[in-house]
Amino acid sequence: RHELHVIVDEIYMLSVFDESATFHSVLGMDRLPDPQRTHVMWGISKDFAVSGIRFGTLYTENQDVANAVASLCYFHGVCGPVQHKVAQLLRDRGESVAPYWINQVYLRANHARLKAAHTYVTDELKTLGVPFLNRNAGFFVWIDFRKYLRTGTFEEEMLLWRRFLDNKVLLSCGKAFECSEPGWFRIIFADKTHRLQLGMQRIRKVLEEREQEILAEEKEQPCQSEQDGKADSTDEVIFVSRHQEPTCASSSNLGDLIGLLQQQMRSSDWLQKNTAEQFA
Template sequence: MAIEKSTPASGLSRRGAPLAVSAARVDMDLFFEAAQNLYDPEENPEGYFTLNVAENALMIPMMKARIDKILQQGAVPEWAFQYTDPNGHPEVRETVAAFMEQYLCQCPIAPDSIAFSAGAAATIEVSTFMLADEGDVVVIPAPAYPMYTNDVGLKSGLQRYDLQTHHHPADHGDLSPLTTAHLDAAWADISGQGQRFKILLLTSPDNPTGCMYSEQQLREIAEWCMAHEVHLVVSEIYGLSLVNIEDGDIRADYTPATVPQSFAQLMAELQSDYLHLWYALSKDFAMSGFRFGIVHSLNESFLKGFGNVNIPQMVSNLAQWVIGELMKDHAFLERYIATNKARLTGSYKAVVKALRELEVPYVPSRGSLFVWADFSKYLKEDSEKGKEDLWMDIYHSTGILLTPGAGFQHKKYGVFRIVYTTLPLSHLEVALERLKTFFQDRAS
């Protein structure tokens, strides 16, 4: 009698087989294609522009120069060759906690309240494994980072729920529209389906909108989560990548009376096991390849368990040592943060100027590396196919690769994320001229 096979023909597990034939992101294959033919004003003036991957190339030269000096001038310590605490080497945790306290959070951060993992994705994966059970629901205000789906779902087995807070980007503003009424509606919907709303995940500044949360918003949301025993996690991965909202060219887009603050300040005040913060060095410090993520929590049981789950995803000791040395150099940090803000603002203004000329609505960004723009008036049809056709038409006609809104789980068609930090300002200006010409010709 033949034995019925329970695994795919490839021999992979039922979990692994689909991953072998699917892309991690809808734009990933096109990114690798475009990356082989990048624009260069001298060598390749007809080349492509990859405005879809969230890397801060504007700051890589400055960061590289500083790390080169650390490696040239410093002696790697003996502990870097040995096993260390799975939550991070104690001395480096002290240094990173001091950095967070002074620059990111502006409130006391105890070294034993933070832990390191190998990048933001690993930090998300380990955290969600600890905070929720398989099948539980992670609620995320839409639009939101596409890869959250994999980060919370592939190994932890959690379900992503995209909470629609608005439809038109023009209705959004520079602060998040999320309210506790939205959370009440999500709670009722999820409970009605027999599921458990276990985690609320916010990003501030947000990906893709660049909006932030006011102190009052965070307070109301935190109190709602604590009352409902829902874990509230705020990612501040773009916390130091801020736009100068006082710049005269963009000041009118903002509500400057509202000054956002780090979620860590509320955590320090409320002292709850249900409040957590994520950070990483990939965006603010242009160090995607160093794979350095951080979680801050006052939940001692969570941190102890995090270390046990985190062992396969520990940050290498060499990377920890380099980061520790970098964060001791306060003069460099202050110079770097100021330079980053100036460059981000310059590139952001260039994008906004082009969008205004095209009369394309956008969400005013307080920070991050993006602009969330609504090109829906250029759709030939208001549908998934219409969005796909416009996206591909932009790519093939201009060489500009954007990220379509579908991956962000936003319901409106024709909205795209523009990453403005993947190339120098002079190159970005060329891309924007191509984009303007494309849409102006389409409108005529």
């Protein structure tokens, strides 16, 4: 209706590690809603773990788009040695059923390792009681660290990110991905087991320290005591009864009393209702 172009990035199409899930390419559809405005991208950086080899493909039936992209190849084309190596890789000189090595050897081993790494990381998160979004493809887990933020702000998210970094753990914070809610982080699990174990130990250490800090701050807040007295029929009156019993020992000192009064004043609209002009 709006004549929008749809760009589908299938960069993880060979990285589905759960046997119960099957990848379905948009090119496998019987009919595209608008073939001239549907473009599909894929590259070898994720599925073949060669992010340093800058090689990607674009499938489009739109000749204008193809010509526009081709005009950029003079400055951004794939060099000859890389083209040769990728061609050798995809040619797959294996058994009679091609591509044998890719399907029967590499992808099977890669999927098994991804699944094992994903299982380890998610089990650790469950032990820590940390919510996360569980997916059966790709290399990362989207983690909910909102309960470890003192306030629900992106500034607090950056402080937590810095705490991880100080403990030699590099996570990606949600703000880097334009997440609308602070507290979400991305952890990549596509690594060897001993590195994942060390990383999760450091994450556990940061979260436990953070949790203790938040609990300590909550205990330091002055406890609230119940208020006695009566209010006027038309106005809300702020007061502290001399006969009330404190709910904790610290509420009897002057500092807690002042804090209690300040809190009541902030939560009351008495000053807004009763201006100086009314009493003139």
